[in-house]
Every structure is written in C-alpha cells, then in structure tokens.
Amino acid sequence: MTFDPNNLTFNDAGLIPAIAQDATSGDVLMLAWMNAESVTQTLETGRVTYWSRSRKSFWIKGETSGNLQELVEMRLDCDRDCLLVLVNQTGPACHTGARSCFFTAIEDGNEVTRQTSD
C-alpha cells in the first residue's frame, strides 16, 4: 500500500505527535509534532523535520545546533495518529544538553534526575 501523509490522522491543528527513538540504544529521545509536509520532508531528506508550534515554522532538528536526527525508519501506529521515528542522533537531542528529554523520573513522589546514556 502506497503511503500518503494525508491519510494520517492529524489533530485540529493539523499536527501529529512524533516520538523520536534512538535506533541503536532504543532510548526514547523526545516527542515533537509534524504536519503532513514535515512528514514528507523527513522522508525525502532523511533529516527529521518537525513543525515548531511556538515558531510556527518547519524545524529541521539540529539545523542550528548540529545535533541532527538522521532518519533510519518511520513507523505509524494502528490508529494512524502517532508516528515513531527511529533515528541516528548526533549529540544531545534535548535543548538542555541531555541526551534525551526524558531525564526526570518520579521516585517516591519526588522528581529525580536520571543520567541518560550518551
């Protein structure tokens, strides 16, 4: 079956959540949003390209910082309303400098910082 980005299920803002997972370590790195055109650009360029909700513009991950995400594989879920992008991540994925954005764990009711793998 031919893939058509327009056959994904987008929210009212025309966006779909995309989970980025390190293709090597399996670590979940971040979640951001794509519109149909950024899905197309990601597939065509091999560089993961989100839609920045704050800047209202395409966001080629790492274009400024150099911390690019090279697409290894894009997957969609059973409801076609979420994407999973397996990536080769250069450097940290998180703007804080952490490898993954998910470095805070909840432990016994407290927030604790987890070291994320390099």
Place this chain on the structure above:
Amino acid sequence: MTFDPNNLTFNDAGLIPAIAQDATSGDVLMLAWMNAESVTQTLETGRVTYWSRSRKSFWIKGETSGNLQELVEMRLDCDRDCLLVLVNQTGPACHTGARSCFFTAIEDGNEVTRQTSD
C-alpha cells in the same frame, strides 16, 4: 523536588501524551493520553491508567483484556508536556493483537508490516 501532577503542562483538553515503552525490550508500545488524575492513579496503583478520549473515562490499560501495563517508572520531559512510562507489558499492547501499535513502517514510499517482538 516533590512531584505534583498539576505542575505538568496539559493541552487545552487537560491532557498530556504518555508514551509507553517496554522496560525490558525498549520497544515503544503505544502512545495514549492522561489527565492529572490518571497520572495520580497510575503512580498510586502501579497500573498504567490513561484517559480515553473516545469514551471520556479512565482507561486502566488491560482492565478488560488482561493485557495490563505494570508501571516500572514514570518520567517527564524537559518541557513537562510529555510523559514516558516504562512498563512491564502483559501480552500485546495493541488492540490488533500486535505487541506494539507501531507495526507499520514506511519503506520506499510503501506501508509494510514489521513483526514486533513478543
């Protein structure tokens, strides 16, 4: 720092996306949504509890099917607007019977089915 679910960033519907990841295999299993109360219930009961947007009710994952998600660890991201739940998944996570909801990959412009690990 004490964790307070009300200090998470929810969308206009009062929901936050939650990514479920198999704590053992590292496979991303699904994405669903939580409100503040389902975050609290998940932490208190150890059973991952989403908010069903279609049924507008709490959704204790696996309560009907038996395919429970036992919480291993809950994490939040740097923007506090996404959760990652590491789980021990009993049986398939997906309503189709697949282990993971992300069993469709895009390959050379076509949708192909990936075998997800058991």
